[in-house]
Amino acid sequence: MSKTIDKDLQSYCDSNHNRYVNELQELVAIPSISADPKYAADVRRCAQEFVARMGALGLTSEVLETDGHPIAYGEWLGAPGKPTIIVYGHYDVQPVDPLELWTSPPFEATVRDGKIFGRGTVDDKGQVLMHFAAIEAHFATRGTLPVNLKVVIEGEEEIGSPNFEAFLAKYAERLRCDLAVISDTAVFAEDVPSLTTSLRGLVHWEVRVDGPSGDLHSGYYGGVVRNPIEALCEMIAELKDSAGRVLVPGFYDGVLELTNDERSDLQALRFDEAQEAKALGVSQFAGESGRLPLERMWFRPTLECNGIWGGYQGPGAKTIIPSYAKAKLSARLVGKQDPTTVKTAVGKYLKSVAPAGVSVTVESNSDVRAVSTSRDHPAVKAAARAMEGGFGRAPVFIGTGGTIGPVSSFDRILNLPQVLIGVGLPDDAIHAPNEKFTLSQFFGGIKAIAHLYDELAEI
Numbered sequence: 290m291s292k293t294i295d296k297d298l299q300s301y302c303d304s305n306h307n308r309y310v311n312e313l314q315e316l317v318a319i320p321s322i323s324a325d326p327k328y329a330a331d332v333r334r335c336a337q338e339f340v341a342r343m344g345a346l347g348l349t350s351e352v353l354e355t356d357g358h359p360i361a362y363g364e365w366l367g368a369p370g371k372p373t374i375i376v377y378g379h380y381d382v383q384p385v386d387p388l389e390l391w392t393s394p395p396f397e398a399t400v401r402d403g404k405i406f407g408r409g410t411v412d413d414k415g416q417v418l419m420h421f422a423a424i425e426a427h428f429a430t431r432g433t434l435p436v437n438l439k440v441v442i443e444g445e446e447e448i449g450s451p452n453f454e455a456f457l458a459k460y461a462e463r464l465r466c467d468l469a470v471i472s473d474t475a476v477f478a479e480d481v482p483s484l485t486t487s488l489r490g491l492v493h494w495e496v497r498v499d500g501p502s503g504d505l506h507s508g509y510y511g512g513v514v515r516n517p518i519e520a521l522c523e524m525i526a527e528l529k530d531s532a533g534r535v536l537v538p539g540f541y542d543g544v545l546e547l548t549n550d551e552r553s554d555l556q557a558l559r560f561d562e563a564q565e566a567k568a569l570g571v572s573q574f575a576g577e578s579g580r581l582p583l584e585r586m587w588f589r590p591t592l593e594c595n596g597i598w599g600g601y602q603g604p605g606a607k608t609i610i611p612s613y614a615k616a617k618l619s620a621r622l623v624g625k626q627d628p629t630t631v632k633t634a635v636g637k638y639l640k641s642v643a644p645a646g647v648s649v650t651v652e653s654n655s656d657v658r659a660v661s662t663s664r665d666h667p668a669v670k671a672a673a674r675a676m677e678g679g680f681g682r683a684p685v686f687i688g689t690g691g692t693i694g695p696v697s698s699f700d701r702i703l704n705l706p707q708v709l710i711g712v713g714l715p716d717d718a719i720h721a722p723n724e725k726f727t728l729s730q731f732f733g734g735i736k737a738i739a740h741l742y743d744e745l746a747e748i
C-alpha cells in the first residue's frame with residue numbers, strides 16, 4: 290500500500306529551507322508567553338499572525354475565542370470523500386527566565402551549528418510551521434491537498450490547557466473528523482526516528498492524617514498519643530512491597546503486558562541505565578524488579594509520594610506531637626486502568642492500613658486516563674511510512690511516561706484515534722534557556738508531514 294514518494298513535493302520542500310527558517314524567526318519574534326498576563330496582547334497578536342498565515346496558505350481561518358487565550362483555527366475541506374484530519378499544535382510558549390543563561394536573545398531566533406535557537410523554536414511554533422510548509426508544498430506543486438484539514442493551534446498548552454476541553458466540546462460538530470495529528474513531541478534520538486504511540490494517564494491525591502485536636506507537648510503525651518506524621522509514613526510505606534510492586538488491591542486491573550514485539554523493540558533501543566542514572570545524580574535506578582527501565586518509564590503504572598509535611602519545621606527544636614500530617618500522592622496510569630477505580634482503591638487502601646488513633650481523609654480531583662493508538666492502526670502505519678519518507682529510515686515505536694493534556698482531551702471529548710508525529714530531540718532544552726530546533730529535524734519533519742497527508746489520503 291506504500292505510495293512512492295512524490296518527487297515534486299520532495300524537491301519543493303528541499304528548495305525552500307532558507308525561507309522556512311525566516312518564517313520561523315518571524316513567529317518566534319512574537320513573545321507569546323501564556324503564563325504571564327503582561328504578555329496577553331502578544332499572545333493574541335500571535336494567534337492573529339497564525340490565522341493570517343493560514344489564510345495566506347489558502348485555508349479558511351479565524352481566531353476562535355475561549356475563556357482564556359484564543360485558538361488560531363484554519364480549515365480546508367476541498368477533498369470530498371477523503372479523510373478529515375485535525376492538526377494540533379500550540380503557539381504559546383514558556384517564560385524565558387533566567388534570561389542571562391541564553392546565549393542569544395530568546396525572541397531573536399538565531400542559527401548556530403545547524404540549529405535554530407529561540408523560545409518556541411521546537412515547542413511548538415517550528416513544529417506547527419512544518420504543517421504550514423507541507424500545506425504550501427502541496428498547493429504549490431499540485432494546487433490541492435490530498436486530505437481535508439482542520440488546524441487547531443492552541444494558546445494555552447504551556448499553562449495546562451485550562452479551556453481546551455470546553456473548546457472541543459463547544460465546537461465538537463465543527464471539529465468532526467477521522468483522526469487527530471499532533472506535532473508537539475520528540476523522537477528517541479537524532480538517528481532514531483520514532484513515533485509515540487502511548488502516553489500515561491494521571492491521578493493525584495492529597496492525604497490528611499489527623500491526630501490530637503492541637504499540637505501536644507511530647508514530654509507530657511509522648512508514649513500515649515499516636516503521632517500523625519509517623520502514622521502517615523507507615524501508611525505510605527505500605528503502598529509498595531520491597532520489589533516495587535504496588536500493594537493496593539485492584540491497582541493493576543487493566544494494565545496490559547507488553548507483546549513480544551513490543552518488548553524486543555524496547556530492548557533494541559539504546560538506553561544506558563548506568564549513564565542515565567549518573568546524569569540524574571543517583572547511584573542506580575530503582576522500581577519494579579524484573580522489568581526493563583523503558584518499560585517501567587512508559588508502560589508500567591507508578592504510585593509516588595510527591596510531598597509530605599506536618600509538625601514543626603522552623604529553626605531549633607520544638608518538641609511536639611503534631612496534630613496533623615499531609616502528603617501529596619500521584620499515580621501514572623497505563624493501558625486500560627480506570628482513573629476512578631484507581632482513585633477509590635488507593636483512598637480505601639490508605640484508610641485500611643492507617644494505624645488506630647488517627648483519622649484519615651483522602652481527596653482527589655483529577656482523572657486522566659492513559660491514551661494509546663495501536664501500531665497496527667492504519668493511520669499509525671501511514672505515519673511510519675511518512676517518517677521514513679522524511680528521514681530515510683523507518684521509525685521505531687516509543688511511549689512517553691508523561692501526560693499531554695490536549696491528547697487526553699481529544700481522546701476524552703472527541704474520542705479520536707491520534708497520531709503523535711513530532712520531531713524534536715531529547716536535548717532541545719524545551720522550557721529552558723537556549724531552546725533549539727535542529728534544522729535537519731525541522732526540514733525532515735516538513736517532508737515527513739508533506740508525505741503524511743498523501744499517506745493519510747489512502748487509509
Ligand SMILES: [Zn+2]
Pocket residue numbers: 379412413446473
Ligand atoms: Zn509543546
